Amino acid sequence: MKRIGLLGGSFNPAHSGHRRLSLWAMRALQLDEVWWLVSPGNPLKDQRDQAPYAARFASAERMARRSRIRVSDFERKVGTRFTVDTVTALRQRYPSHRFIWLMGADILPQFHRWKGWRALAAAVPIAVFPRPGYDRLAHAARAMGWLRRFVRPARQASDWTKWSAPAILLLRLPPDPTSATRIRALHPDWHLVTDSSAYGTDRLP
Numbered sequence: 001m002k003r004i005g006l007l008g009g010s011f012n013p014a015h016s017g018h019r020r021l022s023l024w025a026m027r028a029l030q031l032d033e034v035w036w037l038v039s040p041g042n043p044l045k046d047q048r049d050q051a052p053y054a055a056r057f058a059s060a061e062r063m064a065r066r067s068r069i070r071v072s073d074f075e076r077k078v079g080t081r082f083t084v085d086t087v088t089a090l091r092q093r094y095p096s097h098r099f100i101w102l103m104g105a106d107i108l109p110q111f112h113r114w115k116g117w118r119a120l121a122a123a124v125p126i127a128v129f130p131r132p133g134y135d136r137l138a139h140a141a142r143a144m145g146w147l148r149r150f151v152r153p154a155r156q157a158s159d160w161t162k163w164s165a166p167a168i169l170l171l172r173l174p175p176d177p178t179s180a181t182r183i184r185a186l187h188p189d190w191h192l193v194t195d196s197s198a199y200g201t202d203r204l205p
């Protein structure tokens with residue numbers, strides 16, 4: 001049995017925040033690997049702001065170098081866009097793996113708009129990472145009205161494979177301000193640059 005963390009994202013572009021939360025998740029949740037699922041297109045986002053898939057995928061591969069992060073185009077190959085469908089397909093394809101969905105706290109306020117979000121939460125445990133400015137919004141999120149009863153203590157994080165979903169972990173670590181929005185604002189042409197990993201926040205002025 002492999003323990004796999006799933007981080008779905010636009011990765012427009014991938015950045016040091018994705019890497020940091022993935023490495024942290026590996027330790028706290030005792031994961032064998034984290035899979036970055038590069039989305040063909042977030043159903044709730046305007047696709048006009050998206051760099052081409054190949055550029056987003058390449059930025060993720062560069063940011064994942066020399067780690068147990070695997071960058072995947074599973075959603076593109078299988079033709080899923082909604083996470084509940086992706087997770088169902090992954091569980092069918094890898095029946096002996098155990099999956100946990102990783103996401104930033106900025107997702108919680110919109111989580112009730114995801115297709116089949118209760119079914120998704122019933123399919124896999126969810127680990128939420130802090131994001132600057134989202135703490136209060138995340139706790140007040142509409143979806144939390146239902147999810148709150150399934151919150152597990154963060155100190156039990158490594159036990160997640162013993163739980164039956166729904167189960168949600170609100171992880172505590174210093175929030176990381178890196179965001180793709182900020183990188184795009186500073187470097188609108190990031191996808192034209194060969195080595196876009198140079199745009200991790202650590203290297204920004």
Ligand SMILES: Nc1ncnc2c1ncn2[C@@H]1O[C@H](COP(=O)(O)OP(=O)(O)OP(=O)(O)O)[C@@H](O)[C@H]1O
Binds near residue numbers: 102105129
């Ligand atoms: N700095 C961060 N801290 C915690 N979670 C993050 C961080 N950056 C991204 N994430 C999470 O990673 C996943 C994929 O994020 P995404 O690729 O959209 O990056 P982003 O920086 O949020 O992009 P954008 O600013 O364009 O919305 C989401 O669950 C998001 O919440």
Ligand SMILES: O=C(O)c1ccc[n+]([C@@H]2O[C@H](COP(=O)([O-])O)[C@@H](O)[C@H]2O)c1
Binds near residue numbers: 011039044084113
């Ligand atoms: O399933 C949905 O309805 C749904 C709606 C919005 C976003 N998502 C997923 O959320 C993940 C994060 O998306 P993003 O664009 O914020 O990086 C990515 O895997 C998307 O496919 C999923």
